[in-house]
Each structure stands twice: as structure tokens, then as C-alpha cells.
Amino acid sequence: MNERDWHILKVLHEHKNITKTAQSLYISQPSLTKRIQQMEKEFNLKIVERGTRGVQFTPQGEYLAICADEMLIRLRQIKETAFNMGQEISGSLRLGVSNYITLHKLPGLLKRFRERYPKVDFHVTTGWSKEVLNLIYKEEVHVGIVRGDYQWSGAKHHLFEETICIASKEKIEVGDLPSLPRIDYTTDALLKTMIDDWWRNNFQGPPLVGMAVDKGDTCKEMVKNGLGYGILPSVLLEHDPTLRQLDLRDELGNPLIRNTWMLYHEKSLELKLVKEFVEFVEGIDFMTDL
Numbered sequence: 001m002n003e004r005d006w007h008i009l010k011v012l013h014e015h016k017n018i019t020k021t022a023q024s025l026y027i028s029q030p031s032l033t034k035r036i037q038q039m040e041k042e043f044n045l046k047i048v049e050r051g052t053r054g055v056q057f058t059p060q061g062e063y064l065a066i067c068a069d070e071m072l073i074r075l076r077q078i079k080e081t082a083f084n085m086g087q088e089i090s091g092s093l094r095l096g097v098s099n100y101i102t103l104h105k106l107p108g109l110l111k112r113f114r115e116r117y118p119k120v121d122f123h124v125t126t127g128w129s130k131e132v133l134n135l136i137y138k139e140e141v142h143v144g145i146v147r148g149d150y151q152w153s154g155a156k157h158h159l160f161e162e163t164i165c166i167a168s169k170e171k172i173e174v175g176d177l178p179s180l181p182r183i184d185y186t187t188d189a190l191l192k193t194m195i196d197d198w199w200r201n202n203f204q205g206p207p208l209v210g211m212a213v214d215k216g217d218t219c220k221e222m223v224k225n226g227l228g229y230g231i232l233p234s235v236l237l238e239h240d241p242t243l244r245q246l247d248l249r250d251e252l253g254n255p256l257i258r259n260t261w262m263l264y265h266e267k268s269l270e271l272k273l274v275k276e277f278v279e280f281v282e283g284i285d286f287m288t289d290l
Contacts, residue, residue: 013065090119096132096141148190181210181228
């Protein structure tokens with residue numbers, strides 16, 4: 001079996017569906033079925049069976065699917081080690097990055113790194129910070145950038161901090177918030193918990209949610225058009241004089257802070273590419289340079 005075969009097993013085990021797996025891999029269903037049959041012939045055993053609920057893995061197939069993750073990681077490590085033996089900084093850098101950083105900071109960061117090391121390619125996976133943390137933990141990426149203070153026992157570097165703000169078009173008082181329309185948005189669990197805890201510590205009832213949108217940037221635009229107030233990270237509001245801002249504060253009057261971190265496994269620094277990228281990021285001021 002080659003690397004492609006192990007990848008097919010991994011994706012098929014995730015989807016448990018021939019059609020979805022073929023679509024995900026950009027191959028035809030007959031080609032996928034033929035490839036599975038060839039694997040079964042090679043191992044002389046049945047890997048999957050089709051049932052009313054889609055594809056079911058046999059016990060032997062389950063074992064091979066588990067091995068697929070190990071094999072893909074090992075093959076990737078072999079390639080990276082081979083690249084690492086060369087004198088030039090080259091190869092594929094795998095990054096997991098939170099949604100905000102991807103949109104607002106990552107393009108400029110990667111552009112500057114590529115200017116220094118033109119033979120480097122990037123494989124970037126984006127998502128909520130908790131998802132990125134899981135990618136780093138499983139070593140599916142070399143480096144992750146997350147927003148929030150997640151538990152992490154590996155190496156990390158602090159990138160920047162931000163306050164959490166009440167944003168509004170007109171001046172409002174904190175005490176009036178329960179009677180004013182709030183624009184909610186989908187965000188990561190840590191930020192939502194921070195905002196919800198602050199609200200419960202200050203008000204008895206729930207907020208008056210007048211609108212729920214997909215993300216913080218959308219919320220900001222609704223606030224700018226006077227459709228309600230939002231509770232947003234300060235980095236989304238910087239350089240916007242059209243909005244009024246009030247920091248959320250704890251019982252002692254200190255502003256609530258959210259940190260952004262670069263996370264990685266210490267052993268990843270054995271790869272020259274990763275070491276150069278980590279040191280490059282450590283020399284960047286995310287708030288002024290990007």
C-alpha cells in the first residue's frame with residue numbers, strides 16, 4: 001500500500017460513506033471502490049462491508065484504519081527529515097490557525113516569511129481555536145496559533161493581548177444593557193464563556209438578543225449601522241472611530257483580557273523549517289508589524 005491508499009482508508013473511516021469519501025478525495029466512486037478491492041486483495045482480508053447505514057468496517061478494517069493515521073504521520077516524518085538534511089530551508093510548513101488570525105494577520109506573516117525563504121510551501125488549516133489546539137495535540141500541524149488561554153503543556157510564545165469591549169454606535173451605559181438589543185455571533189467556547197460569566201456577574205436576567213450572526217466581523221458591521229450593541233474583542237474595533245467602546249471589567253475593575261498564543265511541540269524545532277518559522281514569529285510584533 002502506498003501513501004494514497006492509507007489516506008483513502010483514513011478518509012473513508014471518517015465518512016463511513018463511499019460517495020462522500022469519493023467527493024472529498026476528488027475521485028470517482030468506481031475508482032474508489034476498485035482501490036479498496038485492491039487493498040483487500042493485497043491483505044487477503046475484507047476491509048469494509050456495505051450496509052443500510054453506509055460503509056461498515058470489519059475488525060481487520062478498523063485495525064488498518066487506525067494504522068492509517070500512524071502510517072501517514074510516519075511517512076510525513078520521513079519526508080520532513082529528508083528535507084531537513086539539506087542546507088536550504090525548504091519543504092511544507094503545516095500550520096493550524098484560528099479564524100481571525102487567518103483573515104487579518106496570516107497573509108502578511110506568510111508573505112514576509114516566503115520573501116525570506118522562497119522554497120517553503122504552506123499547508124494551512126483554519127478553524128476555531130479549540131479545533132486548532134486539537135490539531136497541534138495530534139501533531140497534524142507543526143505550529144498552531146490560538147486565541148485564548150487553553151491548557152497546553154508544550155512550548156508556547158505569547159503574541160498579543162486584547163480586551164473585550166462593548167461596542168455601540170451611540171453612547172450607552174453598562175447598566176442599560178439588559179434593555180438594549182444585542183447582536184450575538186458565533187465564536188469560540190472560551191470567549192463565549194468569558195462573556196457569559198461577565199454577564200451573570202453583572203445582571204440577573206439574560207440579554208435581549210435581537211440578532212444572531214455568523215461571526216464577529218458581521219456583528220461589527222451590524223453595530224456600525226445602529227442595529228444594536230455587540231461584545232467584541234478590541235482587535236476587531238481598532239482604528240474605527242465610528243464606534244464607541246467600553247471594556248468589560250471584573251469585580252476589581254480590571255479589564256478582561258484575552259491572549260493569543262503560538263503553540264508547538266518542542267521536538268518540532270528539530271526541523272530547521274519549523275525552528276526558522278518559530279524564531280521568525282517571535283521577532284514579529286503582531287499589533288504593529290502586520
